[in-house]
Amino acid sequence: MLLTCPVCKGELIRNGRTAVCANHHSFDYARQGYLNLYLSRGGSHGDSPESVKARTRFLQRGHYAFLKDRMRELTASFAHDVTVDLACGEGYYTAALCGNDKYGFDLSKDALKHASRNDPDTHYTVASIFSLPFADACADIVTTLFAPLAKEEIMRILKPGGVFISVTPAPDHLLELKQALYDEPYLNTVDEPPFPLADQLQISEIMKLDKDGIQDLFAMTPYFYHTSEKDRRKLDDIDSLAVMASFLIRIHRKPEKQ
Numbered sequence: 720m721l722l723t724c725p726v727c728k729g730e731l732i733r734n735g736r737t738a739v740c741a742n743h744h745s746f747d748y749a750r751q752g753y754l755n756l757y758l759s760r761g762g763s764h765g766d767s768p769e770s771v772k773a774r775t776r777f778l779q780r781g782h783y784a785f786l787k788d789r790m791r792e793l794t795a796s797f798a799h800d801v802t803v804d805l806a807c808g809e810g811y812y813t814a815a816l817c818g819n820d821k822y823g824f825d826l827s828k829d830a831l832k833h834a835s836r837n838d839p840d841t842h843y844t845v846a847s848i849f850s851l852p853f854a855d856a857c858a859d860i861v862t863t864l865f866a867p868l869a870k871e872e873i874m875r876i877l878k879p880g881g882v883f884i885s886v887t888p889a890p891d892h893l894l895e896l897k898q899a900l901y902d903e904p905y906l907n908t909v910d911e912p913p914f915p916l917a918d919q920l921q922i923s924e925i926m927k928l929d930k931d932g933i934q935d936l937f938a939m940t941p942y943f944y945h946t947s948e949k950d951r952r953k954l955d956d957i958d959s960l961a962v963m964a965s966f967l968i969r970i971h972r973k974p975e976k977q
């Protein structure tokens with residue numbers, strides 16, 4: 720196992736329902752199968768249960784299956800002994816990635832409960848993606864979909880020559896939803912790539928959403944938290960909507976020598 724102790728950084732060894740390091744720091748596996756290596760006490764972190772539920776329902780309808788399938792194809796095309804998905808959420812994409820030994824990290828226990836029940840072969844772990852309990856230079860592939868990029872940690876855990884794949888919304892992603900909500904909808908901005916690019920592609924598909932699909936999509940976007948009650952109500956009057964999902968996939972390779 721490539722997980723490391725969050726206290727002393729030593730290697731963790733699995734012993735039944737517990738993971739232990741040489742210094743006897745010990746961490747219990749949850750009933751559902753994930754491991755909590757996040758040291759902050761109390762409270763819940765990461766996405767709320769409501770937003771996890773909305774996203775799970777939406778993803779189970781298959782609207783983003785074309786992205787999942789593309790991620791499977793992409794990861795199959797690179798060496799994939801060890802694959803790590805950062806901010807993996809409920810593991811919808813993680814489960815589809817190619818990897819002989821797979822790891823998924825997220826702060827949301829609610830999301831990881833779901834992930835580890837559905838995909839018991841992946842090591843799902845509660846941890847901050849900015850302080851990963853993971854060995855240096857062991858990952859062949861690291862992925863981050865729709866989450867901040869933990870640049871230093873990504874470079875630390877990747878093998879030399881390893882591949883990092885990021886997925887972000889393309890400028891016109893969900894534009895029709897924003898047109899329904901706002902008087903002046905804006906295009907998404909795309910950040911400069913964090914590392915030199917090896918390749919980049921954009922994939923798009925039009926989703927035909929019913930009333931529930933519209934509400935779930937809205938609840939899983941950042942707009943949910945930034946939209947006025949008045950604008951929100953506009954969605955109540957819409958029974959169906961065609962919305963384009965459009966993603967920018969960027970592929971980076973860690974240099975063999977630094």
Ligand SMILES: [Zn+2]
Binds near residue numbers: 740741742743
């Ligand atoms: Zn330790």
